[in-house]
Structures are given as C-alpha cells and as structure tokens.
Amino acid sequence: MKIHKYDTVIVGAGGAGMRAAIESTKRSRTAVLTKLYPTRSHTGAAQGGMAAALANVEEDNWEWHTFDTIKGGDYLVDQDAAEILAKEAIDAVLDLEKMGLPFGRTPAGEIDQRRFGGHSRNHGEAPVRRACYSGDRTGHMILQTLYQNCIKEGVEFFNEFYVLDQLLVEEDGVKKSAGVVAYELATGEIHVFQSKSVIYASGGTGKFFKVTSNAHTLTGDGQAACYRRGLPLEDMEFFQFHPTGIWRMGILLTEGARGEGGILRNKDGERFMEKYAPVMKDLASRDVVSRSIYTEIREGRGCGPEGDHVYLDLTHLPPEQLDAKLPDITEFARTYLGIEPYTDPIPIQPTAHYAMGGIPTNVQGEVLSDNTTVVPGLYAAGEVACVSVHGANRLGTNSLLDINVFGKRAGIAAAEYAHTADYIELPENPAAQVQAQVENLLSATGTERVAVIRKELQETMDANVMVFRTEQTIKTAVEKIGELRERYRNVSVQDKGKRFNTDLLEAIELGNLLDLAEVMAVSALARKESRGGHYREDYPNRDDVNFMRHTMAYREVADGGKDSIRLDYKPVVQTRYQPMERKY
Amino acid sequence: MATPTLDKADTAGAPEPGFADSPYITVTFRIRRFNPEISEEATWEDFQLEIDPKERVLDGLHKIKWELDGSLTFRRSCAHGICGSDAMRINGKNRLACKTLIKDINPSKPITIEAIKGLTVQKDLVVDMEPFFQAYRDVMPFLITKGNEPTRERLQSPEDRERFDDTTKCILCAACTSSCPVFWNDGQYFGPAAIVNAHRFIFDSRDEAGEQRLEILNDKDGVWRCRTTFNCTDACPRGIEVTKAIQEVKRALITRRF
Ligand code: SF4
Ligand code: FES
Numbered sequence: 001m002k003i004h005k006y007d008t009v010i011v012g013a014g015g016a017g018m019r020a021a022i023e024s025t026k027r028s029r030t031a032v033l034t035k036l037y038p039t040r041s042h043t044g045a046a047q048g049g050m051a052a053a054l055a056n057v058e059e060d061n062w063e064w065h066t067f068d069t070i071k072g073g074d075y076l077v078d079q080d081a082a083e084i085l086a087k088e089a090i091d092a093v094l095d096l097e098k099m100g101l102p103f104g105r106t107p108a109g110e111i112d113q114r115r116f117g118g119h120s121r122n123h124g125e126a127p128v129r130r131a132c133y134s135g136d137r138t139g140h141m142i143l144q145t146l147y148q149n150c151i152k153e154g155v156e157f158f159n160e161f162y163v164l165d166q167l168l169v170e171e172d173g174v175k176k177s178a179g180v181v182a183y184e185l186a187t188g189e190i191h192v193f194q195s196k197s198v199i200y201a202s203g204g205t206g207k208f209f210k211v212t213s214n215a216h217t218l219t220g221d222g223q224a225a226c227y228r229r230g231l232p233l234e235d236m237e238f239f240q241f242h243p244t245g246i247w248r249m250g251i252l253l254t255e256g257a258r259g260e261g262g263i264l265r266n267k268d269g270e271r272f273m274e275k276y277a278p279v280m281k282d283l284a285s286r287d288v289v290s291r292s293i294y295t296e297i298r299e300g301r302g303c304g305p306e307g308d309h310v311y312l313d314l315t316h317l318p319p320e321q322l323d324a325k326l327p328d329i330t331e332f333a334r335t336y337l338g339i340e341p342y343t344d345p346i347p348i349q350p351t352a353h354y355a356m357g358g359i360p361t362n363v364q365g366e367v368l369s370d371n372t373t374v375v376p377g378l379y380a381a382g383e384v385a386c387v388s389v390h391g392a393n394r395l396g397t398n399s400l401l402d403i404n405v406f407g408k409r410a411g412i413a414a415a416e417y418a419h420t421a422d423y424i425e426l427p428e429n430p431a432a433q434v435q436a437q438v439e440n441l442l443s444a445t446g447t448e449r450v451a452v453i454r455k456e457l458q459e460t461m462d463a464n465v466m467v468f469r470t471e472q473t474i475k476t477a478v479e480k481i482g483e484l485r486e487r488y489r490n491v492s493v494q495d496k497g498k499r500f501n502t503d504l505l506e507a508i509e510l511g512n513l514l515d516l517a518e519v520m521a522v523s524a525l526a527r528k529e530s531r532g533g534h535y536r537e538d539y540p541n542r543d544d545v546n547f548m549r550h551t552m553a554y555r556e557v558a559d560g561g562k563d564s565i566r567l568d569y570k571p572v573v574q575t576r577y578q579p580m581e582r583k584y
Numbered sequence: 585m586a587t588p589t590l591d592k593a594d595t596a597g598a599p600e601p602g603f604a605d606s607p608y609i610t611v612t613f614r615i616r617r618f619n620p621e622i623s624e625e626a627t628w629e630d631f632q633l634e635i636d637p638k639e640r641v642l643d644g645l646h647k648i649k650w651e652l653d654g655s656l657t658f659r660r661s662c663a664h665g666i667c668g669s670d671a672m673r674i675n676g677k678n679r680l681a682c683k684t685l686i687k688d689i690n691p692s693k694p695i696t697i698e699a700i701k702g703l704t705v706q707k708d709l710v711v712d713m714e715p716f717f718q719a720y721r722d723v724m725p726f727l728i729t730k731g732n733e734p735t736r737e738r739l740q741s742p743e744d745r746e747r748f749d750d751t752t753k754c755i756l757c758a759a760c761t762s763s764c765p766v767f768w769n770d771g772q773y774f775g776p777a778a779i780v781n782a783h784r785f786i787f788d789s790r791d792e793a794g795e796q797r798l799e800i801l802n803d804k805d806g807v808w809r810c811r812t813t814f815n816c817t818d819a820c821p822r823g824i825e826v827t828k829a830i831q832e833v834k835r836a837l838i839t840r841r842f
Binding site: 036037039040041042044045093094097098099100102103104105106107108109110111134135137140141144148149151152186215216217251328331332335336338449450451493494495497498499500501502503 | 620638650653658667668725754788823
C-alpha cells in the first residue's frame with residue numbers, strides 16, 4: 001500500500017473533472033485519479049451542443065434559459081442553481097472558446113447556435129437557437145479542449161486508478177473527508193490518497209440498463225463509494241431516456257438531428273409529435289418525446305415486423321447539411337445499421353441516457369450529508385452530482401453546460417478550502433475495506449458469474465423501471481434486485497492476477513450497479529406521482545402537494561450487518577417561478 | 585418530401601440490426617495472448633463462438649471474456665468509435681474493435697486479433713500508451729495566443745474554421761501511429777497522430793505558435809521521417825486524411841505559410 005498526499009484529489013477525468021482540475025491545479029497541489037485515460041471519458045460521446053444565451057443568431061437571454069431549465073425539470077429544479085447555470089453559461093462557453101474549442105461559426109465569425117429540445121424564446125413561445133456546437137461532436141471537442149488545457153496547466157493524472165472508497169472521519173460530531181482509496185489497474189496495488197479536499201466527477205450510472213447510450217464503464221463508482229459510507233443520494237428515481245437511440249443498440253443519435261429539422265414518424269409516416277406537443281413538436285423535452293414514442297409503439301403504430309421502434313427521418317434534409325452538421329450520427333447509422341440516412345429513415349427507440357440524481361451538493365459543489373449539513377472537504381460536480389439543476393428531467397445541452405459551470409465552481413471551491421484547512425488524520429488501516437473487497441473477490445470460489453447477474457439486472461431494469469412504471473413493475477424490480485444482490489455474494493472471478501485485472505473490476509462495478517439500482521427502484525416506488533422522467537401509470541399526474549420535494553436515500557446498516565434503504569425528503573428551492581402545468 | 589412508410593423501409597432491404605431474427609454463425613477468434621504473470625512468451629489462442637455476424641468484434645471479445653475466459657484483457661469504453669480505447673490489429677489491419685462488424689471481415693476464416701504494434705504489450709491486447717501520449721504532449725497541443733484576451737469570443741470565419749476541421753476529429757486511438765513502419769522501426773518518431781494534432785493548431789487561424797510547433801516537427805524525429813506509405817490514412821477510424829495533413833505540415837515547413 002502506498003500513501004500519497006495532495007491538497008486536492010479529483011476523482012474522474014471527464015468534462016467536470018478536467019474543468020475542475022484546470023482551476024484547482026492553478027491554486028493547489030492536485031491529483032486527478034481516473035479509471036480511464038482522460039480522453040476516453042464519456043463526455044466525448046455528447047453530440048449536439050452546449051446551451052448559453054449568447055444571442056448570437058437571435059434574441060435570447062439567460063432568464064429565458066433559466067425558465068426553460070426549471071420547466072424542463074418539471075419544477076423539481078432548485079431555482080437558485082438553475083439561475084447560476086444559465087447566467088454563468090455565457091462565460092462558460094466563452095472560456096472554452098478561449099481555451100481553443102473549435103465551435104461552429106456564423107458568417108460573421110461568431111459562435112453559431114442551433115435549436116434544441118425544450119429551449120424556447122420568451123417562456124415557451126417558439127424554439128430558440130441557444131445551443132453552441134461543434135458539428136455533432138461537441139462533447140468530443142469539449143473533452144479534447146479540456147484535456148489539452150490540462151496538459152498546458154501541467155495537471156497531474158493518475159490514469160487507470162479506480163477509486164473504491166471514500167475516507168470519512170468524524171471530528172466533533174461532523175463527518176469530514178480525509179481522502180480516498182484507489183486500486184491501480186496496471187499493478188493491482190492499493191493506494192491511499194490523503195487530501196484536504198476531494199472532488200467527485202466520476203460520471204453516471206447508466207449501465208444498469210440494457211438499452212443505453214452509456215459506455216460500459218459508467219457504473220456509478222463515485223455514487224456508490226459515498227453511499228456506502230452513509231452519505232445520501234438525491235433524486236435517484238429520475239433517469240432520462242433519450243428519445244433517439246439506435247434501435248436495440250442504444251447508441252445516441254443527437255437531438256441536434258431534430259434541431260436541424262429531423263422528424264419522428266410512426267409506421268404510417270405520420271409526424272406524431274404534432275399530437276403530443278403542438279408548439280415544440282419534435283423538440284419537446286426528452287421525457288415527453290420518449291413517452292410519446294412508447295405510446296405510439298404500444299398503440300400499434302410502431303415500425304418493423306415487431307412494431308417496436310419508430311423512425312428518425314432525415315431524408316428531406318439536403319445531404320450537404322447532413323454532412324456538415326451531422327457527420328458522426330449519419331455515419332453511426334451507416335456503420336451499425338447499414339442504412340443510408342440520405343435516403344432511408346433511421347430506426348430508433350428511447351435509450352437510457354442520463355442520471356438526474358446523484359450525490360447532493362450545494363451550488364459551491366459542497367457535498368451534503370443530510371438536507372443542510374456540508375461535509376467539509378468533499379465536493380461533487382457533473383452527472384455524479386445533484387445540485388439540482390436538472391430536477392426531474394434534464395434539457396438537452398444542459399449537461400455539457402453543467403460540467404463546465406459546476407466543474408469550475410467545485411475546482412475553485414475545493415482548492416480554496418484546501419488552503420484554509422489541515423489534513424484530517426487518516427483512520428487506522430485506511431485501506432482495510434478495499435483490501436478486504438479485493439481479496440474476497442480474488443479468493444472467492446462461488447458459482448455465480450458477473451456477466452449473468454449483470455444481464456439479469458439490465459433486463460429487469462429495462463422491463464420495469466424504464467419510461468413507464470407502476471407500483472407492480474417497480475416492486476418486481478426491487479425483488480429481483482434483492483435476489484441478485486444475494487447471488488452477487490456468491491460471485492467469483494476467473495482472473496486471479498494482479499496485472500490489468502479487468503475481470504476483478506467488472507465484478508466490483510457490478511456491485512456498484514446493484515446497490516444503485518436498488519436505490520433507484522426504492523426511490524421510484526415511494527414517489528407516487530408522475531414528474532419529468534419518472535412516469536407512474538398508476539399516478540399519472542404531478543402531485544405538488546405531496547411530492548414537490550427531493551428524495552434523499554440513505555443506506556442503513558442494522559446490527560447484524562444487513563443493509564436497507566431509508567428515504568427522507570428535502571424541500572425544493574423556489575425563487576421566482578411558480579409551478580405551472582407543463583405543455584410543449 | 586419523401587414520406588417513409590413501413591413498406592418502403594421493408595422493400596428497401598435495409599439490413600435490420602436484428603439479434604433474434606438473424607442466423608447466428610460460428611466464428612473463430614484467434615487471439616494473441618500475453619500475460620507476463622504467467623509466461624514471458626506470447627501465444628495464439630483460438631476461441632469458437634456463436635455470434636450474429638452483424639455484431640461488433642468488441643461484442644465477440646466480450647462474449648469470450650464474459651462466458652469463456654474472464655482473464656482475456658482489452659480496453660474499451662464507449663463501444664461506438666468515439667473514445668479511442670480499443671484500437672487493435674484485426675486480421676492484420678489496425679481497427680477499432682467496436683467499429684468493426686464481424687460480417688465485414690470474412691468470418692468464414694479465423695479472425696486474428698492482436699495488440700497494436702510498436703508499443704509495449706502489457707497484457708493480451710493492452711499496450712503501454714505512455715510513449716504515444718508523450719509524443720502528443722510534445723507538439724504543445726493547446727491553443728497559444730498573444731496579447732490580451734478579448735471579452736467576447738475570438739472571431740473566426742466559417743472558411744478558417746473549415747481549414748482544420750478534419751484534424752479536430754482525432755480520438756487519440758493510436759491506430760495510425762501503430763500502423764506506421766517508420767514508428768515500428770524507431771519509436772522516437774513523433775508518429776502521425778502527434779502530427780495530426782499539431783496540424784489542428786498550426787492551421788487554426790486563432791493560434792499564434794505555428795512557428796514554434798513547426799520547429800518541433802522539423803526535428804530529426806519529426807515530419808521528415810514520414811515516407812508517405814498511407815498506412816495511417818487507411819487505419820484511421822475517424823476517416824481523417826492523415827497523410828494529407830502530414831503533407832500540409834511539410835509544405836508549411838518549406839513555405840512557412842499556413
Ligand atoms: S488520426 Fe485517426 S488513427 Fe490517428 S489517433 Fe487520431 S483518430 Fe486515431
Ligand atoms: S470502445 Fe470507444 S472507441 Fe471503441
């Protein structure tokens with residue numbers, strides 16, 4: 001076991017982690033621990049754009065953007081946070097441009113902007129061009145640009161280091177962060193990083209679904225590390241299903257395709273979104289579009305022999321426009337489906353895409369251990385966190401924005417805290433839990449296979465807690481997950497070595513997915529209403545009286561070691577927007 | 585406007601990405617295994633698997649890892665060609681395993697899979713990427729400007745933006761560099777990927793360090809080592825015209841115009 005000492009440790013090197021690292025490296029001795037090489041992070045998969053009311057191509061302002069974000073999140077958004085997001089968006093985009101990001105340009109040479117779902121002029125009047133983009137690889141360009149600037153700033157990376165435990169020490173009745181414990185993939189060695197502050201920026205948890213746009217590596221490692229140490233997870237029942245994933249594969253096809261004029265059609269060729277969202281049509285918010293697609297499918301208007309998908313039609317757009325604005329997604333259709341989008345519509349279905357919930361933080365990125373208490377030295381930003389700017393449903397282009405705005409804020413706050421704080425003394429045997437976890441898995445001889453349990457988990461999640469949920473389906477999922485968690489105790493790995501043991505890591509990742517899936521299902525069961533991405537057929541309406549509040553899920557451990565989930569609730573911060581019925 | 589209907593799609597014969605409705609075939613993956621914890625020797629190992637030919641080589645590797653041999657080791661993340669994790673030599677050519685469909689590489693014969701060349705193999709298909717990223721860092725891959733920052737964005741015409749569009753697509757997968765015979769013989773050569781990324785900044789109208797970058801590439805291990813074999817362009821999964829970018833850098837070195 002090696003012990004390292006840094007002012008600030010950042011867990012994860014996607015957009016949020018690297019944006020934080022650029023700030024914190026300037027101000028404090030920083031280490032970035034990432035389970036992948038930084039440029040492999042899934043920020044690079046984001047396509048369509050990053051919202052900011054630059055008003056480069058038409059009238060716009062950040063107040064409209066704030067409103068759209070709150071309405072998009074079905075009023076579960078903390079309005080103070082949404083205001084910060086929309087206001088600081090403008091500088092966030094300009095910062096990136098100055099760092100070198102090659103944005104698309106207007107004829108006048110300014111940053112060009114395109115339409116995107118849920119973004120409107122003047123509180124819902126009509127779609128507005130607010131998304132700044134770089135072709136359909138905006139996330140790729142953000143990831144590259146941030147990595148390039150990390151090189152420029154001399155950020156210190158520990159590549160292929162898996163953080164498996166968060167060290168919390170109680171001092172005077174307050175939980176404080178003492179550092180993290182990590183597993184080095186290349187050698188199997190365990191490292192303790194003692195630090196004054198820790199920032200989680202480790203991304204989402206979408207791999208507990210089968211049809212998902214998420215990478216294989218998005219397994220909720222940061223959420224699980226904090227949750228197991230008794231910290232709450234907020235709003236985990238809210239998961240976004242992106243309307244346009246490639247049929248059966250789930251690969252993302254950007255909403256920018258509809259922003260450029262693409263149309264969703266059912267088997268009769270009908271532009272069905274006109275029925276569900278007369279004003280915004282194909283550009284309604286994602287939860288609305290995904291539900292509409294499934295309604296079409298359920299009512300027998302789906303395409304294909306099994307009627308299990310609909311079409312994204314780009315055939316009326318000029319090929320030059322597709323080549324210039326949507327080169328990557330048109331290539332995905334060619335590569336993976338053998339379809340030519342110039343002439344044929346693309347079969348799509350909703351795909352699990354984004355966790356709105358996560359580790360609760362305030363607007364400085366400080367992690368909360370309950371509704372109000374800050375954990376000194378602990379921060380989170382990006383998809384792993386819940387500020388909450390996305391509420392019950394995130395608007396497209398607001399996640400690339402979120403990682404930049406709150407990544408920067410967390411980076412500054414964590415580094416400044418490190419200047420004022422002392423190291424917290426490490427607990428005795430700081431690596432004990434991780435050592436035990438690794439040794440147990442390596443020596444286990446059980447008969448269960450990781451891949452089998454993971455597949456069953458993904459199937460139950462797709463079947464029971466996806467776009468449509470009922471008490472019964474959620475209960476089925478809760479039971480199944482319970483059974484899988486039991487079976488997981490009997491899991492073994494084949495690779496017993498120390499070198500690049502990805503077999504072992506997949507087993508650990510599965511443990512994280514199982515815990516988080518359970519939190520998601522249990523939180524969803526208790527929310528007896530429909531709001532944003534959480535739709536209960538048995539409670540189809542939003543219930544502001546009983547459920548205008550954030551879910552806070554805690555892990556409780558009984559004396560015998562058996563764990564359970566305790567739910568609590570946290571009020572939503574409202575500033576100036578009163579909840580209204582949501583229409584698009 | 586063409587209004588697509590069910591009929592049209594069906595008769596267009598667009599191949600369905602089906603799993604249930606398509607026949608599984610048996611293929612052999614012949615994989616170059618290496619694990620110094622067990623042996624200093626690398627060996628070939630055959631795996632037979634039943635798979636839908638429309639699936640990716642990566643799906644086949646997962647099938648092996650998840651069902652047959654958990655110790656098979658490779659990097660991967662996104663599974664759709666945008667993260668750059670899984671460049672490998674498939675039937676002797678550098679490709680991304682997640683962007684190569686089994687049906688496109690003649691599955692009637694054993695499919696050979698080995699680590700990319702020119703970088704030290706650490707285990708099975710995993711190589712040491714450090715020298716590759718070092719060459720990337722050496723070309724100063726970040727925007728360098730002089731003078732005060734403007735308050736708004738720097739202006740750039742769509743034409744100027746287009747000038748370096750191709751080379752911004754790079755995902756640092758190393759398929760190009762590890763297909764280059766010059767790099768195989770001499771790991772000191774910067775390699776095509778580093779040059780591609782230098783090109784991305786040299787031809788960016790906002791950048792003011794083109795001269796500096798060109799001097800770096802003028803080095804004995806720089807662009808002049810390139811023998812224009814086009815392996816890199818063939819290998820690039822992002823369709824970047826790598827050789828053309830290198831030629832443009834060479835030309836800029838001669839004319840000092842860019
Ligand atoms: S130029 Fe192409 S082949 Fe080379 S590293 Fe970049 S993406 Fe990979
Ligand atoms: S897994 Fe990301 S490029 Fe293949």
